[in-house]
Amino acid sequence: xxxxxxxxxxxxxxxxxxxxxxxxxxxxxxxxxxxxxxxxxxxxxxxxxxxxxxxxxxxxxxxxxxxxxxxxxxxxxxxxxxxxxxxxxxxxxxxxxxxxxxxxxxxxxxxxxxxxxxxxxxxxxxxxxxxxxxxxxxxxxxxxxxxxxxxxxxxxxxxxxxxxxxxxxxxxxxxxxxxxxxxxxxxxxxxxxxxxxxxxxxxxxxxxxxxxxxxxxxxxxxxxxxxxxxxxxxxxxxxxxxxxxxxxxxxxxxxxxxxxxxxxxxxxxxxxxxxxxxxxxxxxxxxxxxxxxxxxxxxxxxxxxxxxxxxxxxxxxxxxxxxxxxxx
Amino acid sequence: xxxxxxxxxxxxxxxxxxxxxxxxxxxxxxxxxxxxxxxxxxxxxxxxxxxxxxxxxxxxxxxxxxxxxxxxxxxxxxxxxxxxxxxxxxxxxxxxxxxxxxxxxxxxxxxxxxxxxxxxxxxxxxxxxxxxxxxxxxxxxxxxxxxxxxxxxxxxxxxxxxxxxxxxxxxxxxxxxxxxxxxxxxxxxxxxxxxxxxxxxxxxxxxxxxxxxxxxxxxxxxxxxxxxxxxxxxxxxxxxxxxxxxxxxxxxxxxxxxxxxxxxxxxxxxxxxxxxxxxxxxxxxxxxxxxxxxxxxxxxxxxxxxxxxxxxxxxxxxxxxxxxxxxxxxxxxxxxxxxxxxxxxxxxxxxxxxxxxxxxxxxxxxxxxxxxxxxxxxxxxxxxxxxxxxxxxxxxxxxxxxxxxxxxxxxxxxxxxxxxxxxxxxxxxxxx
Numbered sequence: 001x002x003x004x005x006x007x008x009x010x011x012x013x014x015x016x017x018x019x020x021x022x023x024x025x026x027x028x029x030x031x032x033x034x035x036x037x038x039x040x041x042x043x044x045x046x047x048x049x050x051x052x053x054x055x056x057x058x059x060x061x062x063x064x065x066x067x068x069x070x071x072x073x074x075x076x077x078x079x080x081x082x083x084x085x086x087x088x089x090x091x092x093x094x095x096x097x098x099x100x101x102x103x104x105x106x107x108x109x110x111x112x113x114x115x116x117x118x119x120x121x122x123x124x125x126x127x128x129x130x131x132x133x134x135x136x137x138x139x140x141x142x143x144x145x146x147x148x149x150x151x152x153x154x155x156x157x158x159x160x161x162x163x164x165x166x167x168x169x170x171x172x173x174x175x176x177x178x179x180x181x182x183x184x185x186x187x188x189x190x191x192x193x194x195x196x197x198x199x200x201x202x203x204x205x206x207x208x209x210x211x212x213x214x215x216x217x218x219x220x221x222x223x224x225x226x227x228x229x230x231x232x233x234x235x236x237x238x239x240x241x242x243x244x245x246x247x248x249x250x251x252x253x254x255x256x257x258x259x260x261x262x263x264x265x266x267x268x269x270x271x272x273x274x275x276x277x278x279x280x281x282x283x284x285x286x287x288x289x290x291x292x293x294x295x296x297x298x299x300x301x302x303x304x305x306x307x308x309x310x311x312x313x314x315x316x317x318x319x320x321x322x323x324x325x326x327x328x
Numbered sequence: 329x330x331x332x333x334x335x336x337x338x339x340x341x342x343x344x345x346x347x348x349x350x351x352x353x354x355x356x357x358x359x360x361x362x363x364x365x366x367x368x369x370x371x372x373x374x375x376x377x378x379x380x381x382x383x384x385x386x387x388x389x390x391x392x393x394x395x396x397x398x399x400x401x402x403x404x405x406x407x408x409x410x411x412x413x414x415x416x417x418x419x420x421x422x423x424x425x426x427x428x429x430x431x432x433x434x435x436x437x438x439x440x441x442x443x444x445x446x447x448x449x450x451x452x453x454x455x456x457x458x459x460x461x462x463x464x465x466x467x468x469x470x471x472x473x474x475x476x477x478x479x480x481x482x483x484x485x486x487x488x489x490x491x492x493x494x495x496x497x498x499x500x501x502x503x504x505x506x507x508x509x510x511x512x513x514x515x516x517x518x519x520x521x522x523x524x525x526x527x528x529x530x531x532x533x534x535x536x537x538x539x540x541x542x543x544x545x546x547x548x549x550x551x552x553x554x555x556x557x558x559x560x561x562x563x564x565x566x567x568x569x570x571x572x573x574x575x576x577x578x579x580x581x582x583x584x585x586x587x588x589x590x591x592x593x594x595x596x597x598x599x600x601x602x603x604x605x606x607x608x609x610x611x612x613x614x615x616x617x618x619x620x621x622x623x624x625x626x627x628x629x630x631x632x633x634x635x636x637x638x639x640x641x642x643x644x645x646x647x648x649x650x651x652x653x654x655x656x657x658x659x660x661x662x663x664x665x666x667x668x669x670x671x672x673x674x675x676x677x678x679x680x681x682x683x684x685x686x687x688x689x690x691x692x693x694x695x696x697x698x699x700x701x702x703x704x705x706x707x708x709x710x711x712x713x714x715x716x717x718x719x720x721x722x723x724x725x726x727x728x729x730x731x732x733x734x735x736x737x738x739x740x741x742x743x744x745x746x747x748x749x750x751x752x753x754x755x756x757x758x759x760x
Contacts (some may be wrong), residue, residue: 277725
């Protein structure tokens with residue numbers, strides 16, 4: 001906490017300045033700039049020792065590969081690493097000028113938007129309804145949450161059994177309405193199946209958080225709201241929803257990350273390693289070009305672009321959205 | 329108690345190691361299921377056949393994953409002695425001179441016998457350089473062949489087609505008999521690559537890419553190739569051909585269920601089909617166009633080859649060479665052939681299987697090898713195209729668009745050629 005000068009009417013007494021040596025000694029003893037109540041370690045190196053495992057993980061698994069990706073994105077390299085030619089921004093311009101890359105990017109944006117909106121919306125709806133259930137509440141909750149225990153590839157396998165072109169019940173159902181559903185052949189049919197499976201897989205996660213968020217709304221507040229607002233919708237909109245905002249903001253970030261990155265396994269199972277004309281996300285394209293196509297430079301450039309987009313998105317979310325969120 | 333068992337185990341392992349003094353070699357492959365088991369069995373046979381070498385096979389998933397793991401391992405100096413690389417990935421590993429030791433050099437250098445003439449004609453060019461020297465060791469080779477449902481043909485009263493022209497005359501009869509006349513898995517392999525081979529058409533400049541990496545361009549935007557897909561689209565519209573996307577099994581499934589009269593698949597599918605097909609079936613060569621070629625030509629081999637990775641000590645290379653010789657011995661080739669459905673790669677092995685009466689019992693098993701032994705032409709040796717797995721991805725994308733009516737075959741092959749040539753040019757830059 002910092003004190004803003006305006007809130008203090010009289011200037012505080014200023015302690016006499018210390019010599020550099022004395023300050024160093026204080027710092028070493030752990031008394032450096034400690035506010036009165038903050039707990040400090042005896043030795044300044046101690047916290048670093050505790051931090052080390054976490055820092056090592058971040059450096060080894062995040063910073064180091066990121067630096068590698070940025071470096072190799074400026075080179076055109078033969079897969080076996082015999083020769084690397086510096087090509088400047090060629091890999092970036094190649095990616096950004098390719099119609100295929102741009103249409104994948106467009107799909108990814110739309111997919112992230114729809115998956116996030118639907119899984120947040122449905123998760124919230126189910127949580128609100130489950131929150132009101134008194135009889136057999138635990139059964140409803142278990143049924144809704146259990147989907148979360150299914151691994152994404154398994155969820156996609158189940159989905160693809162339902163959407164199978166030859167024997168899938170969903171395909172037959174669509175046939176009853178005269179629609180020839182062809183997941184794997186028709187772009188939009190596959191996009192539909194992909195979105196449905198991704199949303200289905202993510203709803204339980206949102207449900208758990210929204211439900212616990214709803215249950216932490218104090219009874220006194222709810223009762224007070226009963227007096228102020230007659231309709232359930234008004235109570236929900238004006239009282240419950242603002243109290244849920246921290247949960248919702250957290251889930252928004254998690255869901256966007258999910259749609260962008262964690263849907264990889266689902267997409268891999270749906271397109272069966274052969275994307276053809278089927279939609280895919282940017283992450284899947286990076287994998288495809290890098291590992292199936294052995295194009296390391298191009299794939300690295302794409303992952304740097306994605307890194308920049310996600311970083312920008314996160315900054316926007318925290319700067320503009322989080323301001324509207326009140327934490328308790 | 330615990331101490332004594334540990335000591336005993338330690339003592340045993342110390343005893344075992346120096347007494348045998350075996351050289352360990354590893355083999356990374358991309359095969360699963362029954363084929364993966366047969367690889368383990370063959371490795372065990374090799375280990376039992378001699379004392380000096382011990383071979384450990386490791387499955388790395390699919391073909392693509394095996395190649396990707398091999399590349400990653402090579403870059404960190406942890407490469408296996410032997411890496412299995414599939415047809416479309418051949419250019420990638422063969423362009424990286426210094427990543428592998430040519431199989432022929434390796435075997436001859438270790439004083440083992442090697443003769444190119446031992447190999448079946450259709451097998452001996454694909455993994456060889458432009459001088460004909462074997463760089464990869466042909467291992468699991470297959471050919472695209474046409475399986476047919478014998479019941480359907482009896483019902484319709486027709487014979488399986490040899491040419492696409494014949495297909496057009498019998499397809500309506502099969503349709504009238506209540507069958508979908510044809511499906512095909514992996515159009516890239518059958519209707520593009522092998523379309524060029526079976527009809528003796530040029531696939532790429534620079535002698536199909538064999539002569540140089542620089543300046544190699546696809547020649548797929550041709551009236552002949554476009555005609556093939558115009559026909560396929562037309563057949564699909566008439567209900568003679570069913571297109572179920574790029575997935576292998578989606579196109580196979582209706583044939584297994586007995587709803588489709590003909591399915592173009594791999595000769596290596598024979599083993600699996602025997603278990604999964606619900607109707608009796610047989611097989612013939614994949615059709616060709618009588619209007620394009622006066623006689624049919626052999627197909628490109630599909631499947632994969634084994635590459636000896638560079639940077640290994642001499643005693644290990646000696647073991648690798650020994651294993652390559654062991655693998656091409658007629659007995660092992662026949663064992664592999666009969667257990668997996670892949671074709672034998674040497675003439676001696678083919679003769680042995682014939683002598684044992686294998687084809688009298690299983691005529692289907694002979695179709696692939698016979699197709700590979702057909703006369704070869706100027707353009708049937710194979711192709712050597714960098715980033716070809718990615719080019720296949722482009723082809724698959726465009727084919728989906730053709731059959732959903734979003735594009736025409738003409739426009740599709742224009743796109744394939746433009747985007748494919750851009751990738752080839754990129755590949756040429758990487759290997760400079």
